[in-house]
Amino acid sequence: MNLQGSTTTALAIEDESQVGHARRVSQAMATQLGFSEVDAGRVAIVATELATNLLKHAQHGALHLRAIPAQTGSGIELIAVDRGPGFDAARCIADGFSTGGTPGTGLGALTRQSQVLDIYSDSRGSVVLAQLFPRNVSACPLRFGVSQHSLKDDPACGDVWHLAVNGSQICALVIDGIGHGEDAERAGLAGAAAFAVAPFSDPTSSMQDMHQAMNGTRGGAVAIALYDAASSNLRFSGIGNIGACLITAEKSRGLASHPGIVGSQFRKAQVFDYPVEESQLLIMYSDGLQSRWNLRDYPGLVHRHPSIISTLLHRDFCRGRDDVTVMVIALETVRD
Incomplete structure (x- = not known):
């Protein structure tokens, strides 16, 4: 397996209009990578949740996008990154918990739509990772x-x-x-x-x-x-x-x-x-x-x-x- 390098696409998330832009860019990238319409829709949902959470809890941040290898074909990686104030990942990932007065289904929804989900958060900020692959495709075993x-x-x-x-x-x-x-x-x-x-x-x-x-x-x-x-x-x-x-x-x-x-x-x-x-x-x-x-x-x-x-x-x-x-x-x- 030969993996040629590519740069990360970084989308600023600083106001509501950029949430829709992030959704469209992410969905288009998934389609280009061979995702079906249904699977590309999953990517759109995840991009929307990540970008919306950035605005609600950190006021601003960025969404990083990258094509990633799979055992066959490709997947897509979405990473929300911000500079604070951070959150308790273990509590927030459960449905029903919210720090922003919402129903609290965002991070729980990410676990249902993504094959790989990981989070790191402290007082300096948060990094939330979601990797998605077409439903019939498995992640590359190399992390x-x-x-x-x-x-x-x-x-x-x-x-x-x-x-x-x-x-x-x-x-x-x-x-x-x-x-x-x-x-x-x-x-x-x-x-x-x-x-x-x-x-x-x-x-x-x-x-x-x-x-x-x-x-x-x-x-x-x-x-x-x-x-x-x-x-x-x-x-x-x-x-x-x-x-x-x-x-x-x-x-x-x-x-x-x-x-x-x-x-x-x-x-x-x-x-x-x-x-x-x-x-x-x-x-x-x-x-x-x-x-x-x-x-x-x-x-x-x-x-x-x-x-x-x-x-x-x-x-x-x-x-x-x-x-x-x-x-x-x-x-x-x-x-x-």
Whole structure:
């Protein structure tokens, strides 16, 4: 399975008119992904509930949309994100509970319409995730999340990501083309295309192939993580300032990169091996995200869906002056 990266569509929810817009955009995306009229209607219901709840309880926020892989075909991911005041997710998910004077069926309705639902909320705000698939389609067993946004919603994004899965192996790629805009995107796409030809090659070989493919472009920072569940080992190679770490509930371990620009000049890529413990997360991110964050500042977040984690990190630590990508993979979902 080869998963080509795509950016996140972010819809501002600041007044009632934007609720209808969010519903229409979400339903249209579902139809484009092959959802039936009935299933696309489910997506419309979920988008409406999420957007309406943002206005009622946080006054404003955003709805993030992304196509996601399924075992066959595609699904759609909707994430409502805001900056407060937060709520008790365990109480609010039950029908009949309301903090806004309504009948209290919103979050309960989400559980009936969505195949995957997860929530994280504290005083800093809330992130509510809903994933929907056509009724005859199952979710992809690999749990991962990606939050990718171009600077100022530019149609071109200099960050590029790619995932490949083969049995017990998964290989993840993040590229940050130098700068932003079309030239940066051209550099990133050239590297990703070279990587996709043989994603499970030795990372040093993949890095060299990308170096050649990106020659003549701006070049960029590149990181490759190759994980084998059969050996519980992760091989990592990075050139430039793509951040990466392995995280459990108790600790975090950074993954080493070397300076340079792929497509321009760097010393031979070096591969580092890291043992992977049970229930470990792999997080990779471009330098559009600040590097000084700690998941332990968010009690219980490490146990939430990776899409919740990537979206929250983007919400709280986006620098706001470059394209940004945050990829989170639950490694225990890769089976041998």
